[in-house]
Amino acid sequence: MDCWTPRGIAMDAWGMPPGITPSARQERVGIELRKMRDCAGRTTAQAAALFGFSRTKITQIEKAQYPISAERVRMLACDFQESDAAYIEALGAMAEERHRGWWEDFRGSVPVGFLDIAEMEYFSKGSRSYQVSHVPGVMQTEEYGRAIFKDVYPPLSPRLLEARVEHRVQRAAVLMRDGAEPYSALVHEAALRMLFGGRDAARRQLDQLLEYSELPHVTLRVISFSTNGFMGAGQGICYARGPVPRLDTVQLDAVGGPAFLHEQKHLENYRHIIDVMTERSLTESQSRDAIRLIKKEL
Numbered sequence: 001m002d003c004w005t006p007r008g009i010a011m012d013a014w015g016m017p018p019g020i021t022p023s024a025r026q027e028r029v030g031i032e033l034r035k036m037r038d039c040a041g042r043t044t045a046q047a048a049a050l051f052g053f054s055r056t057k058i059t060q061i062e063k064a065q066y067p068i069s070a071e072r073v074r075m076l077a078c079d080f081q082e083s084d085a086a087y088i089e090a091l092g093a094m095a096e097e098r099h100r101g102w103w104e105d106f107r108g109s110v111p112v113g114f115l116d117i118a119e120m121e122y123f124s125k126g127s128r129s130y131q132v133s134h135v136p137g138v139m140q141t142e143e144y145g146r147a148i149f150k151d152v153y154p155p156l157s158p159r160l161l162e163a164r165v166e167h168r169v170q171r172a173a174v175l176m177r178d179g180a181e182p183y184s185a186l187v188h189e190a191a192l193r194m195l196f197g198g199r200d201a202a203r204r205q206l207d208q209l210l211e212y213s214e215l216p217h218v219t220l221r222v223i224s225f226s227t228n229g230f231m232g233a234g235q236g237i238c239y240a241r242g243p244v245p246r247l248d249t250v251q252l253d254a255v256g257g258p259a260f261l262h263e264q265k266h267l268e269n270y271r272h273i274i275d276v277m278t279e280r281s282l283t284e285s286q287s288r289d290a291i292r293l294i295k296k297e298l
Helices: 024-040 044-049 055-062 070-079 085-096 102-106 112-123 142-149 158-170 189-193 199-213 264-280 284-297
Strands: 127-131 183-188 218-223 237-240 249-252 259-261
Touching: 024 055, 024 070, 024 085, 024 112, 044 055, 070 085, 102 112, 102 158, 112 158, 112 237, 112 249, 127 264, 142 158, 142 199, 183 189, 183 264, 189 218, 189 284, 199 218, 199 284, 218 264, 218 284, 237 264, 249 264, 259 264
Parallel strands: 127 183, 183 218
Antiparallel strands: 127 237, 237 249, 249 259
16 A cells, blocks of 8 residues: 655644544544554554644544544554555545434434444444344334333333334334345344233234345344254344454443444454354244244244
8 A cells, every 4th residue: 555645734634623422433443543553563652743743632533532534544554554455445434424324313312322233233234133032123113112111220201212212113224225235133032932012012023023034135043942052142242244344343232231342353253153053043934934933822
């Protein structure tokens, strides 16, 4: 990659003004730049010297407290001797995204982690979900989601509860939009037998799963109670593909909110878990039959 310095650009022209609350996706840009710098053995002072400003600015960029342009991403990558051109261009594009997603309408009404999940799903180039106790969020019916949020403690006010339900329902648009990316879901039989909202609501949720399973870009497979072995700690997992493999993301469900993992060892670990459990799951046809049987038994 050729190194160059742009002419006619003020050294303080660094994208958008500071002070914007960063999303998990914006934070990822800073995380990747920090990885590059660490791999190159550069200090913040050395990185800052490239542009002639204080080391504090580099720290702010790496913490997503100050935005950065694609141009500056390329300059830093060159200085850090990063040679993966596709990765650099993808990272630069992420840095300059100015898309205001539908989820921003819910800021202040739902937890920030909910917004980050919706953003991740929107930009993903394909997702793989592994769920043990719940149906995947993007596949949940309104009444199923409402039953889940009614169990939140401390209890939510009616306004906040309905905001979460509406946000959950709108996430399904990622499966229905034109040009939707591939989506695969591994759902344990335990999740399919849970009676969130009562028997009728549970049956309607299973009907919706069957409908989604017929979409050409959706793969739904059931992990039966009779499966020989179980991998994972039981929390929900979503593996989201990035524009290049190095920008893939793993999102884990947790009581305190979603966790996002980016280290290559984590990506490899969760890819392996999903791969193994996919092999141990029922086929797509068998999974539909299992869901229909469970529906009859509820």
